[in-house]
Amino acid sequence: MTREKIVEGYRKGIVVLHGLIAHGRGEAFDYLLGEKTHGFADYAEKIVASYLVVSNRPIISVNGNYAALAPDEIAELSRVSGAYVEVNLFHRTEERIARIYEFLREHGVERILPPSCEKTYVPGLESKRGIVCREGIALADFVLLAIEDGDRTEALVGWGKKVAAIDLNPFSRTAQKATVTVVDDAIRATRNIIRYVEGLRGNREEAMRLIAGYDNKLVLKQAFKALLDRLEFAVSRGVL
Numbered sequence: 001m002t003r004e005k006i007v008e009g010y011r012k013g014i015v016v017l018h019g020l021i022a023h024g025r026g027e028a029f030d031y032l033l034g035e036k037t038h039g040f041a042d043y044a045e046k047i048v049a050s051y052l053v054v055s056n057r058p059i060i061s062v063n064g065n066y067a068a069l070a071p072d073e074i075a076e077l078s079r080v081s082g083a084y085v086e087v088n089l090f091h092r093t094e095e096r097i098a099r100i101y102e103f104l105r106e107h108g109v110e111r112i113l114p115p116s117c118e119k120t121y122v123p124g125l126e127s128k129r130g131i132v133c134r135e136g137i138a139l140a141d142f143v144l145l146a147i148e149d150g151d152r153t154e155a156l157v158g159w160g161k162k163v164a165a166i167d168l169n170p171f172s173r174t175a176q177k178a179t180v181t182v183v184d185d186a187i188r189a190t191r192n193i194i195r196y197v198e199g200l201r202g203n204r205e206e207a208m209r210l211i212a213g214y215d216n217k218l219v220l221k222q223a224f225k226a227l228l229d230r231l232e233f234a235v236s237r238g239v240l
């Protein structure tokens, strides 16, 4: 069903060919991780929710794959957190931006920067890949992104943003550079973040406390350990 969503997204002109390849990479890591949310990912999801609750200008950055996979979840997360959505594409064309914008609106996303927003560049990314909305990502203090490229993640962190990345590959540069790395599938992760936002939105202090105690390196180490444990188990048994 998930694969169908991506293929359908490709047919609608929301997902590009590179997105299909990226999806396959994600599926492979999800397979290795046992296609479930591990404790370390669940914890990182709670931290993402905490950032959404305490940030002054949180933004959910959405690309073609994320839109195709989780439009209803993105709408719900934006609604419960009050965060604006910005369509932000690595392989940017104004036509695809407009298509994804319309698709998300149809799925109930109300807080969303329009394709006509005033633009600026992410410092260090002065090409089409670095175009963002002035009132959106440029002014944001926290950016949640999923299935994202490493250069762009690194540039946002270098710009002083707190960045949370949903990425099934803990080796990727995005996973390595983000402030908070959620090694989980984008759909499962977004659903869990929604649940945590609902629990934390009346409790800013608790959210602040959680952020203060968070160590992303530790979470990444636990993700690598989970991969290792599953492989060790398979090696010892010859089966999983």
Ligand code: ATP
Residues within 6 Å of the ligand: 022, 023, 024, 025, 026, 027, 029, 069, 146, 147, 148, 149, 150, 151, 166, 167, 168, 169, 171, 172, 173, 174, 175, 184, 185, 186, 187
């Ligand atoms: P980087 O540039 O960060 O080193 P990359 O070259 O793999 O990594 P992209 O192809 O832009 O960059 O990133 C896509 C990332 O998203 C991959 O790491 C892939 O594992 C991950 N991914 C793909 N599908 C999903 C999904 N459904 N949920 C979460 N992560 C996913």
